[in-house]
Amino acid sequence: MMVSFFDQFASPSYLGIPNIAVAIALPWVLYPTPPARWINNRLITIQGWFINRFTNQLMLPLNVGGHKWALLLASLMIFLITINMLGLLPYTFTPTTQLSLNMGFAVPLWLATVIIGMRNQPTIALGHLLPEGTPIPLIPVLIIIETISLLIRPLALGVRLTANLTAGHLLIQLIATAVFVLLPMMPTVAILTAAVLFLLTLLEVAVAMIQAYVFVLLLSLYLQENV
Amino acid sequence: MPQLNPGPWFAILVFSWLIFLTIIPTKILSHISPNEPTPVSAEKHKTESWDWPW
Structure with missing residues (x-):
């Protein structure tokens, strides 16, 4: 039976439980919770360093009003990077390949930044719809373009991830299939393909981290325009 | 392509936000940093970290 390469993105069920629920609910047991005392082990220390440095970097360009988002954005980073990275393991399901999950995070968070801007400083928020120094004949066209680009942001955010x-998952599966098929016919080419597969896996590990960061960074940039 | 299939989008939305808002922030919040964060507008940033008192 020939299965489609896209079947890996359909959430399988085991004992009536969809794997997407398991993949979202369970990874957090991997992170030890630090105790209330200042005594750490190595894992907790590196976790704390990552969270604190990341939050610091993310909050640097933001106004003080935006600092309330630190916990939310740091949580989002941990959430996305964990799901992305664990999804690269064989025989696991990656919930962040589902458009519905990514839109479910992109739309409410983007909407929150827009509502904050419209509520607290409507003039500045609406001012972003027209860059300074635009020639007068271009003004109507530019406002339409900028409005569209504002409204398309959540879609771009979700679709990007x-x-x-x-x-990445498709490429890994394609090249891995190629290695298997080529092995009996052309062993040398198969070994070379396996080397490419290894390099691609390294790239996908990087992509998993970078895309989680990009998602959070873009949200912080949208927030920066609105606080 | 099943990854573009919207359903069951509401269940996914509710469940993922439930996990995202209940489990992860408690873990993040329990990481204590010795330096209080200073706003960008602060005149002088407190940069030195804790050291032995002598």
């Missing part, structure tokens, strides 16, 4: 992870 979905497309990157989907493309």
